[in-house]
Amino acid sequence: MFEGKDYIEPEDLDKLQELMERVGESEERIEKILKVAAADPETYNDLMEVYSRKASQVATKDEFYPYEELVGEIEIGEDPEGRKLAVTREQLNEHLLAVSMTGKGKTTFFYNLIDTLKEKGLPFMIFDFKNDYRHLIKKHEDLLILNWRDIRFNPLKPPPEVSPGKWGEILADTFCHATDLLIGSESYFLEKLNELYEIYDVNKTEKYPSVFELKDLVEKDPIPPASPRFKYRERNQSRLSMFTGFSGDIFDCSSGIDLEKLLERNVVFELKEPNQYVTNFFVETVLTWIYYYRDAMGERQKLRHVIMFDEAKRVFDVMRERQPEAGWPPVDDIVGKVREFGEALAVADHEPSKLTDSIKANTTVKIWMSLGSGKDIEEMARTFGLEEEEEIDYTRTMEKGNALLKIADMEPVPIFLPDYQIEKDMTESEIREKMRQEIQKFEWEERYRPEEFLERIGREKEEEEWKISEDAEKLLVHIKDNPLLKTSERYEKLGFDTKKGGSAKKELVEESLIREVEVRTGTRGRNPKLFELTKEGRNYLKAIGEEVREHVKGGAEHLWWQKKIQSHYGERGYDSFIEHYIGRKSIDVYSVKEDEEIATEIALTPEHELENIKKCLERDFDLIQIVYNSEKVKEKIKEEIEGERGEMPEEILFSHVSEFT
Ligand SMILES: Nc1ncnc2c1ncn2[C@@H]1O[C@H](COP(=O)(O)OP(=O)(O)O)[C@@H](O)[C@H]1O
Ligand SMILES: [Mg+2]
Structure with missing residues (x-):
């Protein structure tokens, strides 16, 4: 720091001049100020203080900053002089956060990061909520792009070497956070899950029930409406039916594709379409799975795998962190701990102000690209430790490719990020077709319902109460599976003649299991007629063990x-x-x-x-x-x-x- 002078010598004035030049004052102004400064030591001292401070700020964005500290292996960009900037494996292992407003380069940054990870032989897993990463297949043939329509995963099955008892507790916590349920519902979930594990005797059989069985068990739990537990059952049931009723089969299995193996590959999970609850639950359970798997294996080590979230707010949402009555979200906890096992998280989002504090506090490498909203800029300024308006102003002028980089406690430095050339024209059908063979290689097991389970949910009993003919039942199932077929085609497919079909239909209508509806086409000619399941029809199907989609909108x-x-x-x-x-x-x-x-x-x-x-x-x-x-x-x-x-x-x-x- 500058020490005050009692009298001024020529060298002192040289020093002040140098500082003024460094901050870019005009010659005219320098001359004027030097005159004033020469006349009075106190003024000189004040001016020196002002210009030292200004010069040090300039220095942070200029050649004086010790860039030589940024010479790791993972290259991410260049300094203003065109020298390479890279982070170390250790730094990346302590997680990375990249923010920008939409269209300013987050995904591009990730594309480049992926190239680097591939060069270094570091496997990665991407949770892709926008179908942005499938296009990379053109460049990286080994990428495994798993569309949610092709994924099978059973959250109820613990990672290898993790006991069902322990996993159950973890899962209950994850489930309730992912679906906005509170502690009472969580205890209920856990109780039912343990009951189910017992029915399946999982410790011995290693055959696991799925969320479908859990839902059925919950549904059949006889709790009188007046009981305080009634609402817990209702809530759990409604959440579980979101996982069994959405238009995908992710959870429809007893054992899913082998996550252990996926950790050694470069994987993209495409999760654009499923609803928020499904996505959150899937992502959070997979993350939790990885953590407890690594923990059980006792594999503490250096960086070995990178997990990437583009549009991370879907998972690291501050709103969820700030619901104290729900307790701390388990993913928060994992962010801080998973690094010990060599798992790095790389997280990008366009609204940093809405990301959890945990993700902001637990990322050593931070990249700030152009941001639009004042709130987000404020948030990042706080995270970067920028207090001076001028420094913050610098970030407002950043173009695409310009960013500020901050690593741990070091001062932020400007960095230039490269663009990435790639055609984004891969469609969903193309990519799924391309991946089909790969996906077929993964083994998974169908759901399985032992006798003990069927007895518990009372299948037999219900079956007796409903008595319809075999033909009528066949027709009912057929209607559920092919809701839009014309009646004549339907009978033909079932091998029914008109008479047989007609009487089966009559039976179903009389029992109120189906109703007939007309499609109003608004054109001349006969309108098509369709059969539609009634609520009773759906219940009947459920009772005979058929899968019925919940939440069908409209008929x-x-x-x-x-x-x-x-x-x-x-x-x-x-x-x-x-x-x-x-x-x-x-x-x-x-x-x-x-x-x-x-x-x-x-x-x-x-x-x-x-x-x-x-x-x-x-x-x-x-x-x-x-x-x-x-x-x-x-x-x-x-x-x-x-x-x-x-x-x-x-x-x-x-x-x-x-x-x-
Ligand atoms: N570093 C960069 N230099 C030049 N152009 C860039 C850079 N980063 C991104 N772009 C361009 O900006 C556009 C949007 O980038 P993208 O990475 O998709 O943004 P985001 O993911 O933040 O919405 C792309 O056309 C991309 O080529
Ligand atoms: Mg993007």
């Missing part, structure tokens, strides 16, 4: 149009999906082609449509299409939107159902 008519719209877009080169989730709400049909995203909502009644449409408007779709079959419904929805928005947003398009027949 058969709704589904009919969903399929029509899906194939309409499919024929036009879109990837098109039914029940596509945005957060916790689903869109009827979601179609995407390159950058164009279309959300289609089917409005057969005017009720409840507005909320879905509002959700779509928030998400910036290129087109929000509302498909209606009556003018009345259309007008009603129009009125509602205009009432809410003042005018009709231009991305909204109304289409009559007849466009899809």
Whole structure:
């Protein structure tokens, strides 16, 4: 630090001049200031203090910063002079955080990081919520891209060498945090899980039940509504049916694909479509699994594997950390501990202010690319220890490729990050096709229900109470599996003649297990007729051990149009999906082609449509299409939107159902 002078010598003035030059003062101004400074030691001292401080700030962004400390093995960019900047394996092992607003380079940074990890032979696992990483297959042939439609994973099965008793407790905690359940529900979950483990005698048989069996067990738990436990059962049941009822089979197995082996490969889990609860639960259980697996193996060691989260807020959401009544989220705990086993986390997000404190505090390498919102900038300034407005201002001017890098307690330094050249044109069907052979090599086991279990959930008893003919039962199952088939085709497939089919149908209708619905096509000619399961029909199927999807939105008519719209877009080169989730709400049909995203909502009644449409408007779709079959419904929805928005947003398009027949 500068020590004050009592009188001034020429060298002193030289020093002040040098500092002023370093911060870029004009010659004219330097001359003026030197004159003032020469006249009075006190003024000189003040000026020296001001300029020393300014110069040291400049220095942090300039050649005086000791870049030579940044010479590890994992290259990430260059300094302003074009020298390589790299972090060490140890630093990466202490986790990495990269932030920028959308479109400013997070994914690109990860692409480059992946290249480096591959060079170094470090395997990695990516949780991809946006289908961004499948394109890398062109460059890295060994990548294993696992789309959620092809993943099998049984969260109820503990990692090798971890006892079911211990795993049960961990899982109960993870489950309840991932699904926003509180402690009472957690105890209930654990109690039922242990009961199930006992029924399956898992310690001996090594055959594990799945969330499907857990759900059935919970459902059959006879608790009177007046009991305080009743609500715990209800909550658990509703959460569990989200995992059994969503349109995927991830959890539909007794034993999933071998995670142990996946840890040695380069894996991308594609998780764009499933709803938030499913994604959270999957990601958090896998992470927990890895930690307890490593722990059980006692494999403390240096960096050996990197887990990457692009759009990490999905998992490290501060809102969840700040619910004290729910206790500390288990993933938080793992972030701090998993590094001991050589697991590094690399995390990217566009809203750092919404990330957990744990992830911000537990990342040694931090990269700050251009941010938009003041709140996020403030948050990062705090995390980076920047106090001076000028330094923070620097980050506001950063272009794509410019960033600030901070490692541990060192001062932040500017860094230039490279771009990445890759065509992003790999579609879902292409990638799944490409991976098919690889995926087939993975073994997994079907779900399994021992007698003890069936007895416990009382299958036999229920079966006796319901008495319908064998033909009627066959027809019922067929309707569940093929809801959109024409009656004549259905009978043919079942090998029924008209008479046999007719009487089976009559039986089902009379028992209120199905009802007949007409698809209103709005065009001339006969409308197609469909069979639809009633609630009783669904219960019947469940009772005979059939899998029935929960949460079906709308009935058969709704589904009919969903399929029509899906194939309409499919024929036009879109990837098109039914029940596509945005957060916790689903869109009827979601179609995407390159950058164009279309959300289609089917409005057969005017009720409840507005909320879905509002959700779509928030998400910036290129087109929000509302498909209606009556003018009345259309007008009603129009009125509602205009009432809410003042005018009709231009991305909204109304289409009559007849466009899809
Ligand atoms: N370091 C960089 N230099 C130049 N262009 C970049 C750089 N990083 C990203 N870009 C470009 O910006 C666009 C968006 O980048 P991306 O990584 O997808 O952003 P994010 O993941 O933050 O939304 C891409 O077209 C990419 O090529
Ligand atoms: Mg991105």
